[in-house]
Amino acid sequence: MDYAMGSLPVPNVQSLAAASHAADDVPHRYIRPDLDAQPLAASDATVDIPIIDFSRLRDPKSHLHESSKLHLACQNWGFFQLINHNVPTQVVERMRIDVNRFFQLPLAEKRKVAQAAGDLQGYGQLFVVSEEQKLDWSDLLYLNTLPDTERTMRFWPTQPPSFRAALDNYSSEMKNLAECLMEIMAKNLGLGTDVVTEKFKVGIQSIRFNYYPPCAQAHKVLGLSQHSDSDLITLVLQVNQVQGLQIKRRGEWVPVRPRHGAFIVNLGDIFEIYSNGRYKSIEHRVVVNTETERLSIAAFHSPKSDAVIGPLEEMVGGSGAKYRSVDHESFSKLFFSSKLDGKSFLDSMRYES
Ligand code: OGA
Ligand code: NI
Numbered sequence: 001m002d003y004a005m006g007s008l009p010v011p012n013v014q015s016l017a018a019a020s021h022a023a024d025d026v027p028h029r030y031i032r033p034d035l036d037a038q039p040l041a042a043s044d045a046t047v048d049i050p051i052i053d054f055s056r057l058r059d060p061k062s063h064l065h066e067s068s069k070l071h072l073a074c075q076n077w078g079f080f081q082l083i084n085h086n087v088p089t090q091v092v093e094r095m096r097i098d099v100n101r102f103f104q105l106p107l108a109e110k111r112k113v114a115q116a117a118g119d120l121q122g123y124g125q126l127f128v129v130s131e132e133q134k135l136d137w138s139d140l141l142y143l144n145t146l147p148d149t150e151r152t153m154r155f156w157p158t159q160p161p162s163f164r165a166a167l168d169n170y171s172s173e174m175k176n177l178a179e180c181l182m183e184i185m186a187k188n189l190g191l192g193t194d195v196v197t198e199k200f201k202v203g204i205q206s207i208r209f210n211y212y213p214p215c216a217q218a219h220k221v222l223g224l225s226q227h228s229d230s231d232l233i234t235l236v237l238q239v240n241q242v243q244g245l246q247i248k249r250r251g252e253w254v255p256v257r258p259r260h261g262a263f264i265v266n267l268g269d270i271f272e273i274y275s276n277g278r279y280k281s282i283e284h285r286v287v288v289n290t291e292t293e294r295l296s297i298a299a300f301h302s303p304k305s306d307a308v309i310g311p312l313e314e315m316v317g318g319s320g321a322k323y324r325s326v327d328h329e330s331f332s333k334l335f336f337s338s339k340l341d342g343k344s345f346l347d348s349m350r351y352e353s
Contacts, residue, residue, distance in 0.1 A: 017213030203304030223286035
């Protein structure tokens, strides 16, 4: 499979959902017979992902306490919700409104920025590599956002008219926030300023707008298959407060309850590799419901394209490196050509123990 080919064409799920009202209207390619077998954490959850307060991280009086909370969240969860993050409300609100408007446009209008052969960007669906593959109950708009030179403007919507400017602002806010967080995380790992500058700056950012329609067979489909993110750090905005994201913890699926104004932050495979496994990239998935659509925006951050992806020297203690080192380009090719099936990709980077 040549990764440059991108995705095989599949139906538009939003249109499919609008047309299928009865349970047996849902095509079998979306139905996953084994879903019920997977244990769900008790829903009255005393388990809830940690909450980190960014304003307390920045305040010298509370920094120490909050950054040790952050360290524990990274070690024990790989996921947390970030509150009081300082991203201007109008930037987030503008993006929220414009992404809603985009997905409400007629299909023909959205298709003006449709994915094309040879590119993963644009409006369409995720990574379909075989005719047998189970399909996700979602549509998406995926765009390279940084560096500027990687932007392919023909995939950037011109409707609604403020979309491009909204995304430009949102993209730079996400980059800044990602870098602030990574700097503190790197210090928590005992790494020096030189390593932060060399390894934890955002080289590449891409942004995925996810649209999950309701489904008449909600309990039999997935909005997004189980996966871990391949990047350094991901910031997710739950656009409309509809629950759906679940993370895998101790063999159970733990639902993430949306909090207004929070970002969900998670570490990706590159962070796990950099830290030689001290911080983990956690598997997650999205479920859908019968009544309500769900929207989210995921901002993915990776190092520069010429970076070496491997355990940092300082993180390799007596027990040695747990992952191999490869250049970024081989890393991306490996990732994009493997279908989204849990952690098998990261396993291929792991040395046998
Ligand atoms: C993703 C992702 C979660 C969500 O896009 O990689 O995990 O809530 N999204 O949509
Ligand atoms: Ni993800």
